Amino acid sequence: MSAPNPAAVPAEPATMPGHRVTLGVDKPMRLDSGAELGPFEVAYQTYGALNADRSNAILICHALTGDHYVLDQHPVTGKSGWWEMLVGPGKPVDTDRYFVICSNVIGGCMGSTGPKEIDPATGKPYGLGFPVITIGDMVRAQKLLVEHLGIDQLFCVIGGSMGGMQVLQWAVAYPESVFAAVPIATAARHSAQNIAFHEVGRQAIMADPDWAGGNYLLEGTRPHRGLAVARMAAHITYLSEPALHRKFGRNLQNRQTVTYGFDADFQVESYLRHQGITFVERFDANSYLYITRAMDYFDLAADYGGGTLSNAFRKDGKGTPVRFCLASFSSDWLFPTSESRAIVHALNAVAANVSFVEIRTDKGHDSFLLDEPEFHQVIRGFLEGCAEHRGLTRTSRP
Amino acid sequence: MSPLDDNQPSARTASGNGIRTDLKLIAEMVEPGSRVLDVGCGDGALLAFLSRQKGVDGRGIELSMDGVHQCVVQGLSVIQGDAETDLKDYPPGAFDYVILSQTLQAMREPRTVLETMTRIGRRAIVSVPNFGYWRIRTQLLLTGRMPVTEKLGYQWWETPNIHFCTIKDFVVLAEEMGIRIERCMIVNRAGRVTGHAHSGLANLLGEQGVFLLRRD
Structure with a gap:
């Protein structure tokens, strides 16, 4: 194998496109491990405009090696945005209509605080001194960001793979802050094989x-x-x-x-x-x-349902108010359809409002990033239906 | 799909300004604003009609991917699933109505499906093709072969309909299961109501029956 170019090191966050905000200043964020993190940085990008009643925000959650450059040219690789197929003006996640937010997860390396950033306590990179984080911690940081942006309820949270785990986490941890949830090619817990x-x-x-x-x-x-x-x-x-x-x-x-x-x-x-x-x-x-590691630790049923997934979607004796649309891909053996179906069954058990589609394709887990017209039509249809229920009329767009 | 129907790709009528006769009869039985689960919802014609006309909170289950796709694309809440495996998770009384239109005869265990439907729904609405319909009886009598007609397009070895019954059979099963038939419409070929569930004449003249069910 030829050696990679040693000069190619990730760009400095300060010079990268997008926004950065310091969170956890007044009070550090308590992590699932018991450790505290703060102040910490979150790098994020937004597309479109927030409407007057702040009801049209869609949060995109990225996958394991993704970042917040959904539509931008990537500052390191120069490649185009990773979800341009699905997101943009006139696309299913229509930036002419919705205010789209995507943040780099904490623990990441594209501008949000993670192991390669400087630990203010030591003046050196965190390295393994960085606390172990969970999907719950990533979402906790996103919640602080969304609050910082003055948004009480997200119209939708959407993401694939690890992004889908975050979507599920959002719906379970903050059901009142999510109108609709779209977990794609994901699971409610990481399997032994994974x-x-x-x-x-x-x-x-x-x-x-x-x-x-x-x-x-x-x-x-x-x-x-x-x-x-x-x-x-x-x-x-x-x-x-x-x-x-x-x-x-x-x-x-x-x-x-x-x-x-x-x-x-x-x-x-x-x-x-x-x-x-x-x-x-x-x-x-x-x-x-x-x-x-964060993905490995993810287990919604254990964390929120006492071992039963449907309990995680129940609060105060009532089923979740969040409207769900799940999608899986027939050839995905990393997050197979059976994982999505298990989530659907748990949602059925609380009589939740849920749509579920398995897309036929031979392109495997990565299908959610690829040109899959049927998948894109489903997302468009679901979001339009939800927009109608939420009262987001086309004329009210900013 | 009904064995007594043509192979209709859609539950919408050809003119496009309404829905199939049996679906209209079912819709008549549904109270406005109720919670409805349509089992085997196809392309979502009934769900869309009920949402639009009666303001119901509608959900669907459909086996075929094409059907699910057509539903979700128009904003309906539908899951891809099988009535025989995916109904059991719902809590008792989760819906005001659970609807099964022209599909009971294709189930491996129709009795179990009926039981589940009347558990998870406060009421169930079921429409079944009548195998006691005079045209079917006549064909079997005269030709000595399994009826295959214009509206019953399958040969015996290819039909998905494995559990045919007559109106009378259905009534007997409901009684055995302790399910009350609150309302019943037996309709003829033209879609006109011809009689009551217990009438022998209806069992002869009716092409299909639509039943509103409730467990005692």
Whole structure:
């Protein structure tokens, strides 16, 4: 594998597009671990305009290695926004109609406080001194941001994968602050298999000598090899066997025969190596440890339902008032349809208002980021129906 | 879909300005502003009609992805699911009405489905095709073969309808299960009401029955 460009380090937050706010100033934020965090920074981006009664805000929650650049060109990779397929003027999440917010999760590495930022107490990067955070903590920080923006109730919270976990967390922890929730390709708890994949990734990072016990920023090294392997392993789980086969088959990479060596003979190897190498230029290894851990710890039924998921959607003897739309993808084996269906059954048990669609596609878990017209029509239809119920008329747009 | 119907792609009438006769009869039984679950809601024609005309809080379950898609796209709350596995989670009395239109005969366990419906709904509305309808009887009598007519388009080996019954059969089952038939409309081919549930003539002339049910 060729070495990644050592000069490519993530851009400084201060120079990146978007907004930053310091939260937890008066009172540090209490984390699920019992530790306290504050003051801390949250980097976020907004699109569209908030209407007069502040009722048209949609919060987008990003996935494991995502960030708040939903529509912007990425400041490090130069790639276009990660959800341009779904979000924008005239798109299902219509920025002409809705005020769209997306923030980088805490523990992340694109401007929000995380292990690579400076710990004010020591003047050095947090590294492994950063407290372990949970999906609940990420959402707690988002709640403070939404309050900071003067919004009492979000019209909708939407996200896929880890973003979907945050959506569920929002609906359970703050049901009165969410009108509609769209958890996509997600689960109410991380499965043993998914924890296992994350552990492989973490061990790859920690086995890299350049990780230096988590102190690589002080040591002047970067665990690029370990992080790249972690990404390669994870990337396979985002695809599907048919999609990989269609794209690469057993095709050889720029050669007529195999080389009887360990060079990247196959196109699929070359592709994965490329995925690994480009990833390390934009992502922090310790953030990867922290965020995967947060996903592993996620278990709504255990945290809010005494072991029964439907109880998590019940408050004061009543079912959740939040309107749900769940979507899963038929070839997603990382967050299979059965996980979404378990959530639907729990919502049925409290007679909640829920829509659920399984989209037929062979593109695997990543489908929620791709051009899936049927999926996009569902999101558009659901949001329009909710807007009608919420009284968001097209004429009231700012 | 009814075995006695054409293979209608939509529950909307051809003219597009209304809904199928049996759905209209069902809609008549629903009180305005109530909570409704439409089991096997298809493309959402009845749910949309009930939401618009009667202001109901409507939900649906539909097996086919195409149907679910058509429903959710128009803002209806519908889940992809199977009546025989996905109804049991709802709490008792979760809905004022649970509706099953022209689908009971396709269930593996119609009795269990009826039981579940009358548990999770304060009332259930069921429409069933009548296998005692005179045209069906005549065909079986005269040809000695399973009836396949213009409106009953399946051969015996391909039909999804595995549990046909007559109006009389349905009434007997309801009695056995302790389910009260609060209202009943037996309609003929033209959609006109022809008689009562217990009438032998209705069992002969009626093409389908629509029943409003409540567990005693």
